[in-house]
Amino acid sequence: MSTQPHMAARMEDHLGLSFPMSLVTYDSYAEAQRAVDFLADNEFPVQDVMIVGTDLKQIERVRGRLTTGKVLLGGLLSGLWIGVFVGLIFAMFEGGEGIVQRMVSTVLIGAVFGLVWAWLGYRSTGGQRDFTSISQVVASRYEVLTEHKHVQAARDLLAELDPMRAAQEQVRQRQEQARAEQERMDRGQSPT
Secondary structure (H helix, E strand, C coil), X not given: CXXXXXXHHHHHHHHCCCCEEEXXXXXXXXXXXXXXXXXXXXXXXXXXXXXXXXXXXXEEEEEEECCHHHHHHHHHHHHHHHHXXXXXXXXXXXXXXXXXXXXXXXXXXXXXXXXXXXXXXHHHCXXXXXXXXXXXXXXXXXXXXXXXXXXXXXXXXXXXXXXXXXXXXXXXXXXXXXXXXXXXXXXXXXXX
């Protein structure tokens, strides 16, 4: 019997809002975080706020060319660390004579194992990924939402944080309202 549906419901309770409304959208997480921090500093009930990243994309930064030598060196170093770890475990539980020999032998076995394992892994790719990289999933936009009952208070506070942005948002909202009103009037006058 699985508890996943129960766990998903609990996560939804923690991550969801009852009636969320958008406050503002930012191009970076840092800006969204700054806005929520400002709300928290002004004793706004931030437990009713969430930041939602949208338009996800994966960014992969190529760091360099991957060669057999680099792969073998990485495998060797990883194997050495595993050998040191195993050697220390043996030393803790066995102790006594021959501790240095045991450490040296586990380090050497670990190094050989790491070297062979890395070489086999690299050869199995058939040269299809001869580069190293780091990757991260990021959002293109970050929207700050809050419960509908707090929207006006949050907007008033955020207007203090960035008055120019607040003024631009008001102009945009008025333009949308005027456009919607014009569309209603056009529909009312047009013959059907």
